[in-house]
Amino acid sequence: MTQLKGKNVLITGGASGIGKEMAILIAREGGRIVIWDINRESMQEVVSEIKKAGGAATFYQCDLSLRENIHETASMVKQEHETVDILINNAGIVSGKPFFELSDEQIEKTFAINTLAYFWTVKAFVPDMIKQNSGHIVTISSAGGLIGVNRLSDYCASKFAVFGLDESLRMEFKSRGINIKTTVVCPFYVNTGMFEGVKTRFPAILPIMDKSEAAKKIVNAIKRDKPRLFMPPIVYTVPLLRCLPVPVFDRVADFLGINKSMDEFKGRK
Numbered sequence: 020m021t022q023l024k025g026k027n028v029l030i031t032g033g034a035s036g037i038g039k040e041m042a043i044l045i046a047r048e049g050g051r052i053v054i055w056d057i058n059r060e061s062m063q064e065v066v067s068e069i070k071k072a073g074g075a076a077t078f079y080q081c082d083l084s085l086r087e088n089i090h091e092t093a094s095m096v097k098q099e100h101e102t103v104d105i106l107i108n109n110a111g112i113v114s115g116k117p118f119f120e121l122s123d124e125q126i127e128k129t130f131a132i133n134t135l136a137y138f139w140t141v142k143a144f145v146p147d148m149i150k151q152n153s154g155h156i157v158t159i160s161s162a163g164g165l166i167g168v169n170r171l172s173d174y175c176a177s178k179f180a181v182f183g184l185d186e187s188l189r190m191e192f193k194s195r196g197i198n199i200k201t202t203v204v205c206p207f208y209v210n211t212g213m214f215e216g217v218k219t220r221f222p223a224i225l226p227i228m229d230k231s232e233a234a235k236k237i238v239n240a241i242k243r244d245k246p247r248l249f250m251p252p253i254v255y256t257v258p259l260l261r262c263l264p265v266p267v268f269d270r271v272a273d274f275l276g277i278n279k280s281m282d283e284f285k286g287r288k
């Protein structure tokens with residue numbers, strides 16, 4: 020079990036959405052929250068909400084698309100706190116456009132925030148976890164990190180990448196006898212506004228999840244040291260469906276409405 024009480028917990032993208040919900044929940048259980056986000060005002064609001072409720076929280080403005088900014092912010096955090104015990108790589112963006120409408124800059128930005136930033140924070144904070152032989156790395160991937168989706172080429176590719184990062188780190192820690200826990204999270208759509216406008220064909224089995232419900236499940240998975248959390252449960256069938264011939268796999272995805280889910284996507288304004 021991972022105890023949250025008294026732990027320093029860094030949450031990237033913690034100013035809104037799932038990150039904010041996790042920050043509030045973890046602070047309630049006694050975790051000391053450190054939020055990194057680009058949005059100063061929203062971070063301030065989350066931190067004062069946590070403090071008003073008697074919790075401990077602080078924030079750092081950081082543009083996670085910039086490697087240097089990540090390393091500078093990491094140095095500040097290390098000076099001001101002893102360690103990061105739990106690292107939650109959560110910040111993400113979505114373009115939501117067909118491949119040939121994506122500019123080169125958009126593709127690079129998606130990878131910088133959704134993928135590379137996850138590498139740089141691991142590089143910054145995990146050496147201290149290795150020294151202490153304890154810690155927990157949480158990677159927020161996506162159901163789109165398990166299956167490619169129409170109009171989500173850059174997003175899905177960036178999420179497949181961090182799924183691979185999580186699994187490789189887990190293998191590396193295991194083979195070196197290092198006691199660092201990892202949790203990868205692959206949610207279907209969540210109602211944070213990031214995917215505003217998306218549709219689900221079968222809400223009974225593929226619901227658009229509520230953000231507080233999603234955050235609660237993630238925090239429970241962290242506490243229980245679950246290496247993997249897919250949600251809703253039907254997402255666990257995706258790796259199994261890959262045993263099917265590709266045309267059958269594609270037909271199942273189409274039947275479930277996956278490749279039409281982005282047809283009315285608006286995203287965050």
Ligand SMILES: NC(=O)c1ccc[n+]([C@@H]2O[C@H](COP(=O)([O-])OP(=O)(O)OC[C@H]3O[C@@H](n4cnc5c(N)ncnc54)[C@H](OP(=O)(O)O)[C@@H]3O)[C@@H](O)[C@H]2O)c1
Nearest residue numbers: 032035036037056057058082083109111161208209211213
């Ligand atoms: N929502 C879903 O349906 C869904 C489904 C599967 C997986 N996920 C994943 O879950 C994670 C959280 O998503 P969410 O829905 O909670 O999204 P969200 O509400 O948009 O939260 C993401 C946070 O990251 C921040 N951010 C964006 N670019 C940044 C940058 N360059 N530097 C620092 N912070 C930056 C955002 O700030 P601004 O608001 O100022 O841009 C925002 O506060 C993401 O990794 C997402 O891919 C979400």
